[in-house]
Amino acid sequence: QQQVRQSPQSLTVWEGGTTVLTCSYEDSTFNYFPWYQQFPGEGPALLISILSVSDKKEDGRFTTFFNKRxxxxxxxxxxxxxxxxxxxxxxxxxxNVLYFGSGTKLTVEP
Amino acid sequence: NAGVIQTPRHKVTGKGQEATLWCEPISGHSAVFWYRQTIVQGLEFLTYFRNQAPIDDSGMPKERFSAQMPNQSHSTLKIQSTQPQDSAVYLCASSLAGSTGQLYFGEGSKLTVL
Structure with missing residues (x-):
C-alpha cells in the first residue's frame, strides 16, 4: 500500500526553528491531501488539508504546499x-480511500 | 459530544484464537473506516463503509479478516485464527463526508497475539 511516500522517518528540531516534512505520491487521481497529527496513545487528528486546485494553505504556524506537476x-x-x-x-x-504515508516522528527540543 | 469509541482498548489473544474489535462511530457520521497501525507499516487502510454498506475492502487480508456494520451505531472487525503478525493497533474512524472530509479517529484497540 505504498500509495504515499513520506520523509523523513524522524526529525529533531530546536524550539523556535522551522520543521519541513515532505511527501510524494504516484496516483494522479488523488485530489485531497490532509495532514494528520498523532500523539502517543491517541488516534490521529486532522491538522490541515489542501485540495489539488490549490498550491498553498496556511493555518497559524502550519502551512502545507502542494505541487501537482x-x-x-x-x-x-x-x-x-x-x-x-x-x-x-x-x-x-x-x-474513495484515504491513504496515509508512513509518518514522521517530530521531536522539538527546548 | 462523544468521539469515536473503540473497545476493547487492549486485547491479548493466543495464536489461533479469534479477536473481535468494536467501533461506535460519531452519531450522524455516514462513513466508517478501519485502519491498522504498526511501527513498520504505518497506517494501513483495511476497509470502508458508507451508510452501512461496504464500499472498499481492498486492504483486508482475504482469509482471516472480516468487517461488518450491522447498524449505523457500530461496526466490528473480526480476526479469525489470529497470528503474531496481526499484532497492531486497530484504528476506527468516522466521517461526515467520506474520505475527503475530516476523519475522526478513535483511540484504537491494541491487539497483541502471543
Missing part, C-alpha cells in the same frame, strides 16, 4: 514548539 506536498511548521512533538502523517484521497 511534481506530485509532491510538504508541511512547514514555523516557530516549532515542544508541544508540536508528535507523529505527522500525510495522506491522499481520490474521493
Amino acid at each position: 511534481e506530485k509532491k506536498l510538504s508541511l512547514h511548521i514555523i516557530d516549532s514548539q515542544p508541544g508540536d512533538s508528535a507523529t505527522y502523517f500525510c495522506a491522499a484521497s481520490n474521493y
